[in-house]
Amino acid sequence: MSPEDSHFDRKSLRLVTGKSPDWGGLALDCVCFANANGGRLLIGIEDKQDAPPPGQAIPPGLPETLMRRVRERTVNVEVAATVEHDANGGSFITLRVARAQGVASTSDGRYSVRIDDECVPVVGDDVARLLNDRPARPWELQPVPDVSRADLDPEACTRFVAGIRASDRVKDSVKEKSPDELLVHYDLVAGGTATRLGVLLLGRRQDRAALGTAPVVQCLKYDEHGARINKWLWDDHALSPTELVEAVWRGVPDFRETYELPDGLYRTSVPAYDEKVLRELLVNALVHRPYTQRGDIFLNLHPDRLEVVNPGRLPLGVTPQTILHASRRRNDALARVFHDLGLMEREGSGWDLMVERLLAADRPPPMPVEGVDSVTVTVLRRRPRPQVVALIVDADQRFQLNQRERITLGLLAQGDGLTAQELCRSLELPDADALKPWLGRLPALGVVGTSGRTRGLRYFVAPELMRGAKVPTVTSLARIEPHRLRALILEDLARYPASSSPEINARVGAELSLKTVKRALDELAMTGAVRHEGERRWRRYWAAGGEQRGADQGQAGVESR
Secondary structure (H helix, E strand, O other): OOOOOOOEEEEOOHHHHOOOOOHHHHHHHHHHHHOOOOEEEEEOOOOOOOOOOOOOOOOOOHHHHHHHHHHHOEEOOOEEEEEEEOOOOOEEEEEEEOOOOOOOEEOOOOEEEEEOOEEEEEOOOHHHHHHHHOOOOOHHHOEEEEEEHHHOOHHHHHHHHHHHHHOOOOOHHHHOOOHHHHHHHOOOEEOOEEEHHHHHHHOOHHHHHHOOOOOOEEEEEEOOOOOEEEEEEEOOOOOOHHHHHHHHHHHOHHHHOEEEEEEOOEEEEEEOOOHHHHHHHHHHHHHOOOOOOOOOEEEEEEOOEEEEEEEOOOOOOOOOOOOOOOOOOOOHHHHHHHHHOOOOOOOOOHHHHHHHHHHHOOOOOOEEEEOOOEEEEEEEOOOOOHHHHHHHHHHHHHHOOOHHHHHHHHHHHOOOOEEHHHHHHHHOOOOHHHHHHHHOOOOOOOOEEEEOOHHHOEEEEOHHHHHHOOOOOOOOHHHOOHHHHHHHHHHHHHHOOOEOHHHHHHHHOOOOOHHHHHHHHHHHHHHOOEEEEOOHHHOEEEEOOHHHHHHHHHHHHHHHO
């Protein structure tokens, strides 16, 4: 079964053939695709199905009715409906929605946009953001009347053509085009006139500066007291965005500093900043910024971190909490050039790459923060523990882990494990059910173990792997077995009778949740090992006798032996 995504959705035929067809809902679905990148609605295929019901027939004239109803209820939405037939004898309608030229809405003034597999309503101040992000004609494709094809930098054009023809990401049919045809193909030239994108990438310095929003990069270095001690500046517009990435990486020597880590009888050099991560951060800042807004890109270099500050907010529908999963480009043509030249990952995978590489190097993932008119991404500079790095490398080589499994293993290896809720928060997932594809084969392979259940379910790296990699660990009560916890509570009550549950929690182990301690107390009370008086906040506990305590402690002793 193909999952629904940002480009297609399934709808039941009952939506448009029942006694009260939901034309308004269908119109809003078309608006959300039009405000994204277009897409398809498969009408007549139920959710989680790949085919229509066997023998399903499409009423005559329904495709024409669909198109008419959608056009009556929307603004700036173009659709085309066709009937298709499945091998099982059933039929369905494919309703294709074109990307809107400008901003699409319903006729009663509602806005929405497609983000991943959902149609997200756009309300309040976000309507203005949508209007700014989706002009009638994208900023990139607007012509610059004073700059013709002949005015573009010849050397830059030659390098661009050579880069496209040498790329393994470009089809042979595209590589066979002439230089002028390639410029048209990538929207750098239109009708003999250079577009804003063409000037930005291939224009002369003075023409690039005249755009007004060509990127300026400032790298500021601070000491441990917050005082600025150095500065690197790229503000003369002599370099295009594709050239700025290499220039910034080569121009700041701090980016190439290394740590010396012990490796048996030798020492290994580990970079302070991962080159691929840093390049991806620079590419994101250059490709996803709004070029209708002025503002410099700042790289704030502190002793313990790097902050990348980009003007403009995140694309509509993307938040710091959903950035790992949401995929939405602001400048499509510019992103296509960067991708085809091999300067950025495919759509939606750049952030995953940064998270994976940082976790594999025993470093925290990048931390995005959205401000009023800017986005700041922080990458911590931290000396990695070679044992943790070796653990992840060894597990990957032995089991050929996929990217999501490596990310999950990296998160768990950095500490003493995580509860299901904590892991969901770290992976920006809505609930524990969404963890399954991220855990993948890790539990079945014995790489990741579990303890507890339901809300107390906890995941951790298998102790055998931790010991094999010689990862220093600290014994934690967070994974304590229930019978051991009961034995500790009984021992505590023998010493401190008439105690409340928070007092017991603080003495037995503050790292345990109060709910876990209360659950253990309830179990002891049911067996008669503990008695209590009072209710709610005033409840106090006493050990009822030594018999149950001795049994639990004896079991704990057997387990330890």
